[in-house]
Amino acid sequence: MPARTPLDADIILAATEEILRRHGPDKATVVDVARALGVSHAAVYKHFASKQALREAVTRRWLDRTRDTLAVIAADRAVPPAQRLRAWLHAVLAGKQAKIREAPELFAAYGILAAAHSTVATDHVADLLGQLTAIIADGAADGGFRTGDAEATARAVFHATVRFHHLAHAGEWQNPGIDTDLDDVCSLLLEGLQAPASP
Amino acid sequence: MPARTPLDADIILAATEEILRRHGPDKATVVDVARALGVSHAAVYKHFASKQALREAVTRRWLDRTRDTLAVIAADRAVPPAQRLRAWLHAVLAGKQAKIREAPELFAAYGILAAAHSTVATDHVADLLGQLTAIIADGAADGGFRTGDAEATARAVFHATVRFHHLAHAGEWQNPGIDTDLDDVCSLLLEGLQAPASP
DNA sequence: CTGGTTACAAATATCAAGTTCTGTAACTTG
DNA sequence: CAAGTTACAGAACTTGATATTTGTAACCAG
CATH class of the missing domain: 1.10.10 (Arc Repressor Mutant, subunit A)
Known part of the structure; x- marks a missing residue:
């Protein structure tokens, strides 16, 4: 029927x-x-070639919602780049904490996908790196960031904040001090980005 | 008999x-x-209370050898603190890469221990943090680091370099670009540490 | 021919059995 | 009594038979 x-x-x-x-x-x-x-x-x-493809589609949709939320913060020219960078990094962390709280099962599904080297995970990282690059490029243009290659700098910032966005550290996001920790790393990085001249 | x-x-x-x-x-x-x-x-x-205790003792001995090797680098006053910090972080990474290459099974044992929240892992981290604090304190005294609290700064540096020493990222240590990545993060952090004044 | 069906092979997961391993206790010997 | 042994209970791991799940194919209705 x-x-x-x-x-x-x-x-x-x-x-x-x-x-x-x-x-x-x-x-x-x-x-x-x-x-x-x-x-x-x-x-x-008939609609999805495999279970893997189905899982990927669900996760992609879910991650795209996150990406769109963060894009608003990244593109907000009203906020000075230094402050925007800090806010964006905190938003990334807060978003993941919320996901774990509200949908731990979906979060686990994303973890499985990432471990399986699906492009969903790498694509998402590429999206976030793009947003980060935009913020840093803004900072280089008018916010006092001293950086030659915005993309390379974005990568370095992303690597330096891995503890606050990589799934492997999800357990540590429950720690009460996690926001302070992120603040401290942000401060160090911003100091480096805003340094008037290198010795 | x-x-x-x-x-x-x-x-x-x-x-x-x-x-x-x-x-x-x-x-x-x-x-x-x-x-x-x-x-x-x-x-x-008769000699070890449990299998867990035996595993911990083996791993502790193994990690203590690493700690001692790194201590030599951390304490070398002949090298300026900025350069020493960079060398030390690279040595931490190189040491772990070598361990994986030479004794993957022992490395895996350490991973199991760390997951089981054994104090062996946290003690080792404390040891490393102590060495890092010493380097940064040296830098504050005579190397041009502008930092109030050496221990807090050491923690921030440790957190910012998590990708290069935390077991969860062991897979990425095979990447050919990993040393460059570490160099880039080091440069950013050193810039922040050495910044003449904060805005 | 789109959007579904049932039927089936191969890969995976589950479960209950037997087995091995951990940890303890009571025992042996110089 | 120091330094070991054997013996044993319960937990944790095989193992192999059974059941589910994945993915495909051949088939049907509008």
């Missing part, structure tokens, strides 16, 4: 996200997703 | 390290260690 509901990619993604949220990434099967939609599991394979 | 060999803690530790090296941390049992020494496994328990 066909034509119960139309069943397109979006509906499948929403259902998958729900199943993932409920069952967690290890126990969520595509049979579960199909059952939730009232179709056979082969039907979802 | 007693009194074949004396059997003290050191002999057991050496045998354990050998077994660990050969079998890896998951497959190495205390029965294996005892067999290698030609005694019953209960004999080992």
